[in-house]
Amino acid sequence: MTTTVGVEPKFRPRREIVGGTSPEYVRISAASAMALSFRSGRFSRDFAFGGINLLLNYEDGCRSDCSYCGLARTRPGSYEDKSFIRVEWPLIETDVLVDRMAEKAETLTRLCISMVTSPFAYRDTLEITKRIRRKVTTPLSILVAPPTLNRTKLEGFAEAGVDMIGIGLDAVTEELFSKHRTDVPAGGAGLSWDKYWSVVRDSREIFGPWKVNCHTVVGLGETDEDLLEIFWRLAWMEVFAYLFCFNPEPDSRLGEAPKSTIRRWRRIQLAKRLVEEHGYSRGDFDFDASGALIGIRGARVAVEDVVDEGIAFMTNGCPGESGEPGCTRPYGSYRPSEQFRDFPFMPDVVDLAAIRGELDLGQLITEE
Amino acid sequence: MSLVVRGSYGIDTELWYPQEGDYWLAPTSSGYRVGFDSLGLEVNGTLSHFAFVGVGTRVNQGDPMGTLEAEKFVGPISAPVSGVISALNDEALAQPSLLYRDPYRTWLVTIEEVPKDEVSALLTGDAAVNHFFERVEEYRRMGVLAQ
Numbered sequence: 001m002t003t004t005v006g007v008e009p010k011f012r013p014r015r016e017i018v019g020g021t022s023p024e025y026v027r028i029s030a031a032s033a034m035a036l037s038f039r040s041g042r043f044s045r046d047f048a049f050g051g052i053n054l055l056l057n058y059e060d061g062c063r064s065d066c067s068y069c070g071l072a073r074t075r076p077g078s079y080e081d082k083s084f085i086r087v088e089w090p091l092i093e094t095d096v097l098v099d100r101m102a103e104k105a106e107t108l109t110r111l112c113i114s115m116v117t118s119p120f121a122y123r124d125t126l127e128i129t130k131r132i133r134r135k136v137t138t139p140l141s142i143l144v145a146p147p148t149l150n151r152t153k154l155e156g157f158a159e160a161g162v163d164m165i166g167i168g169l170d171a172v173t174e175e176l177f178s179k180h181r182t183d184v185p186a187g188g189a190g191l192s193w194d195k196y197w198s199v200v201r202d203s204r205e206i207f208g209p210w211k212v213n214c215h216t217v218v219g220l221g222e223t224d225e226d227l228l229e230i231f232w233r234l235a236w237m238e239v240f241a242y243l244f245c246f247n248p249e250p251d252s253r254l255g256e257a258p259k260s261t262i263r264r265w266r267r268i269q270l271a272k273r274l275v276e277e278h279g280y281s282r283g284d285f286d287f288d289a290s291g292a293l294i295g296i297r298g299a300r301v302a303v304e305d306v307v308d309e310g311i312a313f314m315t316n317g318c319p320g321e322s323g324e325p326g327c328t329r330p331y332g333s334y335r336p337s338e339q340f341r342d343f344p345f346m347p348d349v350v351d352l353a354a355i356r357g358e359l360d361l362g363q364l365i366t367e368e
Numbered sequence: 369m370s371l372v373v374r375g376s377y378g379i380d381t382e383l384w385y386p387q388e389g390d391y392w393l394a395p396t397s398s399g400y401r402v403g404f405d406s407l408g409l410e411v412n413g414t415l416s417h418f419a420f421v422g423v424g425t426r427v428n429q430g431d432p433m434g435t436l437e438a439e440k441f442v443g444p445i446s447a448p449v450s451g452v453i454s455a456l457n458d459e460a461l462a463q464p465s466l467l468y469r470d471p472y473r474t475w476l477v478t479i480e481e482v483p484k485d486e487v488s489a490l491l492t493g494d495a496a497v498n499h500f501f502e503r504v505e506e507y508r509r510m511g512v513l514a515q
Contacts, residue, residue, distance in 0.1 A: 030439045034413065037515040041413025044441050088414070088439075336442035337417070337435075 020057075023124040023131075026097060026113075027055040027089035031330055035107070036100045038092060044336050047345040050109035051317060051327035052101065052138075055089050055116070056124060062116035064145075065186035066170070067179075068220060068257075070249040071116065073186040077251070094128055102135040110318050110326025111138050112166070115145035117189045122148050126160055133161040139326065141166055141318045143215075146199040147190030154199070154206050164318045165203040166242070168215040169196055172222045172230040180220055185253075200239060209238035213318065218268050219246025219260040223291025227268055231275045232282070242316035243272060245333040245341040262339055266313070266359045267293055269342070273312035274303070286366070295366045303365050313355055315342040369472060372497050376514075377406050379500040380472040384490040386448035387499065388430065392472060393490060399454055399480030400487075406471050407503055411512050413438035415464045420445070420477055425453050429486055433477070449486045451479035 032052040033039035043049065065073040101108060113128055115121040125142060132140060142157055143166040154165065171177040174193040182188040203212040214234055216227065234241045245265055248255050260268075271293060274280040286295030296303060306312060317327030328344035339354065340347075347355060371378045379385075383392040384400075390408030393400040409415065420434035427433045432444035433453065455478040460466045467474045491499050507513050 030413070034440065034512075037511070037513075039413065040410045040512055040514045041438060042411065042441055042510075042512045044443060331440050335437065336440055337437050 021059060022056040022094070022120070023127040024094055025057055025091050026094050026128060027057050027091050028097065029053040029055075029329075030088055030090070033090045033092075036097070036104060038090060038100070043330055045345070047330075048107070049328065049330060049344065050107045050138075050320070051325075051329065052108060052111045053327070053329070054097070054111070054113045054128065056114065056118065056121055056128075057091055058116065058118050058120065060118075062118065063186075063189040064117040064147075064181065064191055065184040065189065066181045066191075067184065067253040068170070068217070068246060068249065070252060072184075072252055073189075074184075075249070075252050094131060098131050098135050101132070101138070105136055105138060108136070108138040109320035109324065110141065111136070112141040112143055112318065112327055114143040115148065117145045117147055117191070119148070121145050122153050122156075126156055129157065129160045129162060139163050139318070139321055141327070143168060144199060144203075146196050149199055151202045151206070154202050158206055163207070164211050164213065165207055166213045166215060166318070167196060167200050167203065169200075169230075170215055170217045170244070171220050172216050172226050176221050176226075180254075200237070204237055204239055210240060213240035213242045213316075215242050215244055217244045217246050218265055219257075220254075223287070224264070224268060224271070224293035225287045225291035228271060228275060228282075228285060228293075231272050235276055240316070241272065241276070243269060243342070244316075247333040247341075262341075262358045263360055265341060266355060267364070269312050270303070270307060270359060271296070273306055274298075278302075278306065294364070296364055297366050300361075300365045300367055303361070307356060307359065307361075308352060310343075310347040310352055310355075313340075313343055313347055313351075315344050371472075374501060374504075377410070377500075377504050379405060379497055381493060381497060383472060383496075384492050385496040385499065386490060389446055389448050390503070391448040393448060394475070396478060399451065399478050400449065400482055401475035402448060402477050402479060403473075403475045404467060404471060405500065407500070407507065409467055409471050411507050412436065412441045412443065415467065418445070418461050418464065418476070420456055420461070421453055423453055423456060426481075427451065427453060427479070445476075447479070449479060449482045449490075451482040454478045454480040 031049060034041040035049050062071040113125050115125050140162050141164040142162050171180050177193045181191045200214060216230055231241050246259055248257055284297045285293060288294045315328045317325060317329060320326035330344040334341045370381045372381055383394050385392055390405050392403050392405050415436055415438050417437040418434060427447040429450045430446050433447040434445035436443060436445050457475050460474050460476060
């Protein structure tokens with residue numbers, strides 16, 4: 001087919017929703033809006049989707065200014081107009097949203113409220129949590145904004161019925177964290193490496209093993225070795241590492257930065273699975289002088305079994321009530337016309353064939 | 369333009385409609401302009417990107433003549449009739465939001481040399497209206513339309 005036009009997506013406001021700020025109003029992801037029938041639309045592939053993501057809404061937006069984020073303070077445009085992970089987040093009245101979630105509760109697998117850095121974020125997140133909990137029993141996570149929190153406030157979330165806490169560490173070394181989140185044009189708004197880890201530790205103690213997760217982004221300048229180091233550190237703490245693929249937000253400071261190659265991304269997905277589920281340690285991987293993964297030491301058949309299992313390439317997200325994938329963020333870090341970076345469902349045989357090609361394991365596995 | 373509107377969806381009864389797909393056709397001096405009807409703009413989510421076969425390409429009814437991409441969807445655009453693609457609306461292709469402002473006037477492509485039997489099978493008037501609102505109900509059952 002001869003393609004004649006190729007332009008970057010430009011999303012228009014679908015519907016004027018007159019609204020206000022949290023806690024009376026909240027934003028929801030485009031996929032959530034479709035799942036809850038606030039928006040028309042469908043997914044390219046047919047799969048069940050019940051992971052609902054909420055985002056606090058304030059007139060002055062998020063006080064942080066992270067280089068890669070669509071909500072960054074110095075990104076051009078008003079908060080109302082800003083996309084987040086490249087799509088619109090429609091604004092919905094909280095009580096209307098809760099009623100709709102109650103109506104569709106059987107289809108929901110996991111709820112998550114994303115805080116933003118705002119002095120009102122804790123108060124409002126707690127209020128929204130309580131409103132949800134009065135009518136909906138679906139497991140509920142909070143993706144927290146550490147600068148707004150302390151141990152007592154985290155305990156408040158637990159008491160209100162939150163079962164999992166997510167911490168958007170994103171940058172996996174202290175140096176990168178400072179560069180992208182602390183030493184930034186609009187000021188760091190209290191974002192610091194130490195504060196984030198303090199909230200990870202407090203959350204782990206309050207919520208328990210495997211009830212806390214850290215978001216880790218591939219593509220912010222880290223090495224493969226940096227990523228594996230963080231996977232080991234978090235696994236040792238019994239904290240999940242959730243993997244995200246950097247996807248440039250237009251007009252953000254990293255708007256023109258490249259995504260990781262698909263080969264690097266796939267290899268990191270595989271290595272993470274080998275670390276977390278198969279006990280691979282530092283001695284099982286080889287890195288070159290720049291920190292790039294150049295070897296996996298192990299039986300080829302065992303590594304290929306992990307590939308064929310497919311789970312390594314699925315979205316990392318909080319589980320549903322019975323441990324099934326709960327938050328799957330379809331098309332969260334790639335356009336629908338691109339390869340799935342993480343699959344919101346189990347990859348099928350065709351997907352796995354493509355994944356094997358993308359991994360290009362070849363000489364990467366060094367049998368011992 | 370003469371719109372029949374029920375609920376959130378409307379159809380222009382002065383245009384012609386294929387029995388398959390969410391398109392309208394309007395005759396020109398040499399062929400037919402083709403655009404998305406209001407359902408075509410709704411069921412896939414917010415459309416963001418199009419690509420079409422080049423001008424001069426012959427297409428068969430039902431075969432892909434392009435692709436569309438929305439926030440969470442990518443899929444083919446099927447030819448509503450057979451013929452030769454004779455023009456593309458570059459302005460609409462570069463700025464998909466134009467489609468939403470005036471869906472029944474904003475065309476995408478022009479097709480010429482359309483077989484007469486396919487033209488005579490196009491729906492107009494009441495038949496088109498009934499078919500359109502049957503499709504609204506079908507999409508509702510599929511769960512792809514907002515409540």
